[in-house]
Amino acid sequence: MIGHEKVLSADFVNSLQQVVGAAHVLTDDLGGYGTDWTGRFIGSPSVVVRPANTNEVARIMHLCSQHNVAVVPQGGNTGLVGGTLADDGHIILSTRRLNWIGDVDTSSQQISVGAGVLIEQVQEAAKGHGLRYAVDFGARGSATVGGTIATNAGGINVLRFGSTRHQIVGIEAVLPNGDVIEHMAGLLKDNTGYDIASLLCGSEGTLGIVTAARLRLVASHNQRTTVLLGCDSSQEVVDVVSGIRQQFDCLDAAEMFFLDGANLVAEAFNVAIPFAAAVYLLLEFSADVDLASDIESHLVQSNFSGSSAVADNESSRTRLWRLREEHTAAISTIGVPHKFDVTVAVSDLPLFINAVRRRVSDANAEWSVYIFGHAADGNMHINVLGPTANDESVDEIVLQVVAEFKGSISAEHGIGSAKKKWLSLSRSQAEIDMMKAIKSAIDPQGLMNPNTMFV
Ligand code: FAD
Numbered sequence: 001m002i003g004h005e006k007v008l009s010a011d012f013v014n015s016l017q018q019v020v021g022a023a024h025v026l027t028d029d030l031g032g033y034g035t036d037w038t039g040r041f042i043g044s045p046s047v048v049v050r051p052a053n054t055n056e057v058a059r060i061m062h063l064c065s066q067h068n069v070a071v072v073p074q075g076g077n078t079g080l081v082g083g084t085l086a087d088d089g090h091i092i093l094s095t096r097r098l099n100w101i102g103d104v105d106t107s108s109q110q111i112s113v114g115a116g117v118l119i120e121q122v123q124e125a126a127k128g129h130g131l132r133y134a135v136d137f138g139a140r141g142s143a144t145v146g147g148t149i150a151t152n153a154g155g156i157n158v159l160r161f162g163s164t165r166h167q168i169v170g171i172e173a174v175l176p177n178g179d180v181i182e183h184m185a186g187l188l189k190d191n192t193g194y195d196i197a198s199l200l201c202g203s204e205g206t207l208g209i210v211t212a213a214r215l216r217l218v219a220s221h222n223q224r225t226t227v228l229l230g231c232d233s234s235q236e237v238v239d240v241v242s243g244i245r246q247q248f249d250c251l252d253a254a255e256m257f258f259l260d261g262a263n264l265v266a267e268a269f270n271v272a273i274p275f276a277a278a279v280y281l282l283l284e285f286s287a288d289v290d291l292a293s294d295i296e297s298h299l300v301q302s303n304f305s306g307s308s309a310v311a312d313n314e315s316s317r318t319r320l321w322r323l324r325e326e327h328t329a330a331i332s333t334i335g336v337p338h339k340f341d342v343t344v345a346v347s348d349l350p351l352f353i354n355a356v357r358r359r360v361s362d363a364n365a366e367w368s369v370y371i372f373g374h375a376a377d378g379n380m381h382i383n384v385l386g387p388t389a390n391d392e393s394v395d396e397i398v399l400q401v402v403a404e405f406k407g408s409i410s411a412e413h414g415i416g417s418a419k420k421k422w423l424s425l426s427r428s429q430a431e432i433d434m435m436k437a438i439k440s441a442i443d444p445q446g447l448m449n450p451n452t453m454f455v
Pocket residue numbers: 037072073074075076077078079080083084095115136137138139142143144145146147148149150151152153154155156204205206208209210211328329412413416449452
């Protein structure tokens with residue numbers, strides 16, 4: 001990687017202040033900007049700069065290019081792979097003030113928003129028009145549109161609507177040299193060369209700063225049915241999900257977790273567990289009719305004999321969802337985890353889960369392993385507590401198991417700084433060379449997020 005300035009000159013900092021105002025250039029107390037959500041990745045950025053609009057972002061990038069200063073973009077800082085890790089001499093460019101929300105365009109079912117808008121705010125804006133934003137997950141109240149685009153975030157509704165990439169119909173971004181790309185018309189049919197929005201989606205801040213996006217919205221339905229099932233094994237979860245998917249194309253979410261994780265959430269946040277089971281499957285459907293009795297008949301016909309709980313109002317729905325969504329926060333109450341967000345073929349999930357548990361326990365029986373995730377996507381989150389933040393032996397073990405199952409080492413959260421050593425487990429050398437060629441064509445000085453994605 002090309003060397004950058006380690007000490008920022010007063011001249012450079014003054015120039016930043018002239019662009020955004022002194023109040024939005026932090027140099028002393030950088031608050032939580034330097035540390036990631038998990039507390040595992042602690043950086044040492046020299047400056048945090050908070051632009052208010054695209055023009056200010058462009059001027060900042062132009063200055064950074066002139067002064068050879070590396071830039072780490074940051075949205076809500078909810079990323080879980082050390083993707084906002086900044087060193088001495090790096091600046092963090094926070095997008096939180098790019099928070100404008102356009103009108104919902106009901107004829108195209110689209111909305112344009114600034115990159116700093118929170119996912120929950122997009123969802124709220126859509127709701128008033130009988131629409132929904134399909135990207136949804138536990139960090140909806142703090143993750144930003146720009147961050148979710150940069151990581152191609154997944155979440156609970158991917159099985160029905162696809163990941164963030166499938167929701168982007170337009171993008172605005174600032175390139176490392178300060179040039180602005182604006183392609184926000186939202187035309188559904190637009191085959192005029194390379195798909196730049198798609199390229200920036202999942203680029204983790206290594207190619208430029210996403211400043212705005214045009215997003216597709218989907219119809220929201222009147223009836224939501226949420227059911228928690230108790231299963232005996234992961235194999236039963238896979239079988240139930242497969243049967244349900246064949247019969248119900250209105251399945252929004254199929255989330256699984258184990259009793260140990262449910263107990264942890266219950267203890268940490270005082271959430272009641274409706275019944276004990278080895279593995280839980282949380283299903284959510286949305287349609288224009290109430291599906292509860294159809295789902296029940298389906299389960300009876302397919303000889304499902306476990307316990308079940310159906311949410312009959314919003315507060316019981318919230319209670320069921322908390323059991324799943326609070327896993328991340330509950331784990332953080334007992335330590336700093338090593339996190340993995342991996343995918344394998346859905347049919348391999350039971351064997352894969354067993355293999356991970358066995359191999360981690362063989363390495364150190366004292367380490368604890370929590371597994372939960374998005375069952376229909378084959379995407380499991382493995383959280384290991386016990387190894388120190390810098391002990392990467394557990395990362396090697398888990399990611400090698402993923403490779404043996406021909407899975408992906410990142411299903412949702414990206415590579416960041418946490419997984420860059422293992423990129424070759426999921427990508428061939430030719431693919432990595434191509435990615436590096438794209439990176440150096442767009443960012444020849446290597447200014448953009450230098451600790452992320454590539455070793
Ligand atoms: P940040 O954490 O600030 O940044 C993430 C990455 O994107 C960094 O590499 C950063 O440099 C880059 N970046 C940020 N903004 C921009 C921008 N405007 N332009 C260019 N690059 C940028 N993720 C999922 O996919 N699915 C889940 O179900 C899910 N659930 C979560 C639940 C919890 C409780 C938490 C804490 C996290 C969860 N995440 C999940 C992870 C995280 O929320 C996502 O990765 C999210 O997309 C990060 O958004 P952010 O705004 O916080 O980005």
